[in-house]
Structure formats: C-alpha cells, structure tokens
Amino acid sequence: MKTYNYVSQNRDGKKNRRVNLTITDDDFSMTANPVFGNLGEPPATVEQVLKTNDPITALITFALEPRAPGAVPCGGPIRLFDGRQLTYLHLENAGTKQIDVKAWSGEAIECHITMEKVAGYKKDKSDNDNLSGIDGPLRMWLAPLPNGATVPVKIQADTDKIGKVTLQASKLYFEPVVTSE
Numbered sequence: 405m406k407t408y409n410y411v412s413q414n415r416d417g418k419k420n421r422r423v424n425l426t427i428t429d430d431d432f433s434m435t436a437n438p439v440f441g442n443l444g445e446p447p448a449t450v451e452q453v454l455k456t457n458d459p460i461t462a463l464i465t466f467a468l469e470p471r472a473p474g475a476v477p478c479g480g481p482i483r484l485f486d487g488r489q490l491t492y493l494h495l496e497n498a499g500t501k502q503i504d505v506k507a508w509s510g511e512a513i514e515c516h517i518t519m520e521k522v523a524g525y526k527k528d529k530s531d532n533d534n535l536s537g538i539d540g541p542l543r544m545w546l547a548p549l550p551n552g553a554t555v556p557v558k559i560q561a562d563t564d565k566i567g568k569v570t571l572q573a574s575k576l577y578f579e580p581v582v583t584s585e
Contacts, residue, residue, distance in 0.1 A: 405465045410458035412486060423487040425458060434487040444524035448490040452523060456485040470552035477546070477554065478515035489524040493517050501545065507573035508547040508557040516541035549578050 410425040425434045432453045457465060462484050471479060480495035498514040518541050542561045546554035557573040 405457070405461050407457045407461045410460070410487070412458075425485070425487040427453060427456075427458075427485075430454070432485075436487060440488055443488055445527040446523050448485060448488075448523040452490055453485050456483040456490060459484045459486055467555050468553055471554065473552070477513045481520070485524075490522040492520040492522055494520060495544075496541075498543070503545050503558055505558050505572040505574075507576035510547070512545040512547050512557060513554060515544045515546060517544060518542075547576065551578075551580060 407425070407427045410423075410427075412423045412425075414421045414423075419438060421436055421438055421440075423434065423436045426432060431450055456462070462482050466479060466482050469479075471477065476497065478495035478497045480493060482493040482495070484491045484493065495515045495517050498516050500511045501514045502510070503512045542559065544556050544560075545558040547557045548554050555573075555576060557576065559571040561569050563569055
C-alpha cells in the first residue's frame with residue numbers, strides 16, 4: 405500500500421490543527437490549518453517523503469504485508485510522514501516469547517522499537533531516539549499468520565508519567581483470500 409491522501413485532525417485544545425497531505429509519484433503537497441509556524445529543522449525533502457507513508461498506512465502495511473521466508477521478522481524501518489514530521493521506527497528482533505493475551509496464545513516475535521527523528525522536528529528535539537514520554541524502547545509482540553504476515557497482538561511501554569502502558573488485541577480473525585481459477 406502507498407499513501408495518496410492523508411487527513412489528520414488534531415484536537416488537543418491548543419492548536420486544533422487539520423493537516424491534509426497528498427503524496428504523488430514524484431511530489432507531495434501539504435496544507436495545515438492553522439498553518440505550522442515552520443516545518444522543522446531541517447524540513448523533510450520531497451525525496452525523503454516519497455519513501456514514506458502516513459502513520460496509518462505505514463502501520464497497516466507493516467502489520468498485513470507478508471514477509472518472505474527467512475526475512476527479518478520485525479521488518480523495518482517503518483518510515484512515517486504526517487505532513488511535517490518525518491520519523492523512522494527501527495525494529496530490532498528480541499527473539500520469540502510465549503505470550504498469552506485474549507486474541508493470541510503461543511510463541512510470538514518480540515520487537516523493540518526505537519525512533520529516529522529524521523526531519524520536521526524542532527532543532528532541540530531531534531536527538532531523542534525514544535518515543536515521547538517513553539522510557540526505553542517500545543516493545544511489540546507479533547503473532548505469525550499462516551500466509552507469512554505477522555500481526556501485532558501486544559504493545560507495551562514504560563512511560564515517564566503514568567507507568568507501564570499495555571495494549572492487547574482482544575480478537576484476531578484471519579481469513580485467507582480465495583482466488584478463482
């Protein structure tokens with residue numbers, strides 16, 4: 405999958421900004437209302453953006469794209485662009501672990517995720533390699549599907565302010581695509 409158009413509406417009580425991003429084969433355009441004061445230091449280039457997806461498309465593609473036999477199980481990097489900030493999520497294979505969540509029980513691949521702030525950030529914020537407010541890497545467990553895809557079934561992070569945060573899948577349903585011959 406590849407991003408064509410991405411719309412984000414942030415209602416954080418401060419800016420309440422709407423971003424509309426369009427990525428074509430050879431360029432991108434972005435409008436923001438209210439406009440950004442600047443596009444970060446350095447701003448993302450066309451060449452960089454063309455290698456990315458918006459955050460939603462990137463994560464869906466990561467979760468559902470089958471991996472070739474013998475491929476690196478955690479994949480990556482996941483390249484994200486939200487209209488201003490260009491971020492690479494680097495995934496490191498931490499081995500397999502037995503996990504037991506409502507949607508999945510069995511051996512899962514554990515990936516540790518760190519963040520590279522590539523472009524579009526404030527100059528003094530670009531050297532932090534962890535996700536905002538997270539102490540150490542984000543941890544994600546992937547359940548293998550019969551078609552070679554891996555699906556995140558558990559994500560966990562230790563946060564600065566509220567302690568450990570855990571997201572777990574409550575239902576996992578896999579139905580292979582049937583093709584007619």
